[in-house]
Amino acid sequence: MSGGERIPGTPRYRHHLQKNPGTEPFFPNFLLKEWIVGAVFLLGFMLWVVFNPVTLGDRANPDDTSFIPVPDWYFLFLYQILKYYPGPDIVFGTVLVPFIGTCLLIFVPWLDTSKDRHPYKRPLATLGMVLTTFLVIWLTNEAAVQHRAEVASASGQPSAGLPVLPRKDPSQIQFIDTSDPGYKLFEQTCANCHGAKGQGNIGPAIYAIGKYWDASKLEDFIQHPAGAMPPMGTLSNLTQVKEVASWLAKQKG
Amino acid sequence: MLKKAYDWIDERLNVTPLWRDVADHDVPAHVNPAIKMSAFVYCFGGLTFLVITTQILSGMFLAMYYTPDITNAWFSVQYITGELLLGNVVRGMHFWGASLVIVMMFLHMLRVFFTGAYKAPRELNWVVGVLIFFVVLAFGFTGYLLPWDQKAYWATAVGSQIAGSIPWIGPWIQTLLLGSHTVGALTLARFFAIHVFFLPAALLVLLALHFIMIRSQHIAGPL
Numbered sequence: 511m512s513g514g515e516r517i518p519g520t521p522r523y524r525h526h527l528q529k530n531p532g533t534e535p536f537f538p539n540f541l542l543k544e545w546i547v548g549a550v551f552l553l554g555f556m557l558w559v560v561f562n563p564v565t566l567g568d569r570a571n572p573d574d575t576s577f578i579p580v581p582d583w584y585f586l587f588l589y590q591i592l593k594y595y596p597g598p599d600i601v602f603g604t605v606l607v608p609f610i611g612t613c614l615l616i617f618v619p620w621l622d623t624s625k626d627r628h629p630y631k632r633p634l635a636t637l638g639m640v641l642t643t644f645l646v647i648w649l650t651n652e653a654a655v656q657h658r659a660e661v662a663s664a665s666g667q668p669s670a671g672l673p674v675l676p677r678k679d680p681s682q683i684q685f686i687d688t689s690d691p692g693y694k695l696f697e698q699t700c701a702n703c704h705g706a707k708g709q710g711n712i713g714p715a716i717y718a719i720g721k722y723w724d725a726s727k728l729e730d731f732i733q734h735p736a737g738a739m740p741p742m743g744t745l746s747n748l749t750q751v752k753e754v755a756s757w758l759a760k761q762k763g
Numbered sequence: 764m765l766k767k768a769y770d771w772i773d774e775r776l777n778v779t780p781l782w783r784d785v786a787d788h789d790v791p792a793h794v795n796p797a798i799k800m801s802a803f804v805y806c807f808g809g810l811t812f813l814v815i816t817t818q819i820l821s822g823m824f825l826a827m828y829y830t831p832d833i834t835n836a837w838f839s840v841q842y843i844t845g846e847l848l849l850g851n852v853v854r855g856m857h858f859w860g861a862s863l864v865i866v867m868m869f870l871h872m873l874r875v876f877f878t879g880a881y882k883a884p885r886e887l888n889w890v891v892g893v894l895i896f897f898v899v900l901a902f903g904f905t906g907y908l909l910p911w912d913q914k915a916y917w918a919t920a921v922g923s924q925i926a927g928s929i930p931w932i933g934p935w936i937q938t939l940l941l942g943s944h945t946v947g948a949l950t951l952a953r954f955f956a957i958h959v960f961f962l963p964a965a966l967l968v969l970l971a972l973h974f975i976m977i978r979s980q981h982i983a984g985p986l
Binding site: 532533534535536537538539540543544547548551552555556558559560562563564565566567568569570571572574577578579580581582583584585592600601604605612615616618619620622623625626627628629632635636639643 | 851859900920925
């Protein structure tokens with residue numbers, strides 16, 4: 511019987527109670543319904559796309575080793591597994607665990623050979639898949655959380671718009687041109703929050719800020735800073751701001 | 764007129780049985796959400812295919828403006844994103860669609876698993892489905908590099924290092940991926956070629972197998 515959606519005298523929601531609730535031809539009956547599902551789905555997708563505009567990061571810079579790499583989200587669970595096998599055990603994370611997982615997935619039909627199809631009637635397979643799903647979701651989330659923490663701790667304090675510098679030991683930082691009057695001002699004012707070597711303290715690390723921002727950008731930021739930094743820092747006038755900015759611009763790490 | 768043209772072709776190529784088979788086959792009630800609402804889980808596979816179709820279309824339009832070399836790649840993506848008419852929407856579709864394919868495919872896989880639809884005689888179709896899953900992951904890995912921004916570059920750098928750390932064959936895999944010892948011009952060129960030529964070819968063949976097998980074996984019966 512085709513056109514199962516029209517069983518006389520039976521409301522649609524009771525059709526499954528009938529002995530033969532009715533198959534229907536693929537075209538056009540079923541395909542039209544699939545298209546309705548598809549159209550609603552596409553509409554939702556396009557709304558998402560329009561309201562979540564895609565962005566583009568800074569151009570690739572092979573010299574900038576301070577960038578904290580992270581794979582796209584659907585590889586995060588594999589990435590996270592690697593972290594549990596440090597040093598020489600890494601082969602567990604790179605080969606063994608993914609290989610075993612892949613084999614299990616491919617050979618599922620030959621591992622679960624019972625005739626029963628209902629998930630309750632093959633508890634081992636069902637439990638295995640439920641646990642695997644939760645594990646993958648948990649690993650993905652864990653990797654995302656750890657990546658966020660890593661980015662946040664790369665500088666003393668993340669600040670909107672400021673380039674994030676990796677944490678560095680103060681003894682490893684060499685300032686350039688310490689005879690510059692800008693350096694004297696830095697020592698007396700900026701260093702109170704950003705550390706004597708600009709390694710970051712209350713404020714974020716700025717020891718190599720000149721690599722990312724030039725003097726005019728720095729001047730602008732010092733006058734209109736983000737986060738908890740007061741305007742002009744603790745400098746008293748615009749001349750001092752210019753001096754500090756031009757000295758900071760030379761610090762390229 | 765149209766009928767005449769169709770008959771002329773049909774007389775010579777006998778196309779009617781081909782589409783009649785697809786059009787007339789009965790769709791069972793237990794997969795029809797119009798009869799039983801909970802059957803919507805059977806839509807996940809079709810929706811995955813729908814998203815893959817939008818990925819192919821948006822990808823074809825992106826390829827009109829994208830330049831696969833390291834000096835221009837980032838600027839071409841910047842132009843697509845910032846200046847090109849509707850470029851942001853097309854790139855947005857391709858960007859978000861990539862994640863959506865993964866999500867829908869995962870849901871489809873869970874549905875097939877929990878309804879035991881992979882059991883005899885449909886084992887081969889499960890294997891083909893798993894292969895499709897890996898091809899899609901390869902799409903994700905190669906496509907991620909193409910914008911040539913910081914996260915693209917460093918994700919590929921780390922990814923290839925991980926591949927290189929595999930015992931014995933690691934260095935060969937790394938060289939095969941990168942084209943040299945580091946991520947650079949050759950890497951971008953081959954990731955682009957893999958992303959737009961090799962993988963689509965593999966995907967279309969696997970999808971055809973997937974669908975032909977569904978037609979010849981039918982959908983698994985109700986639980």
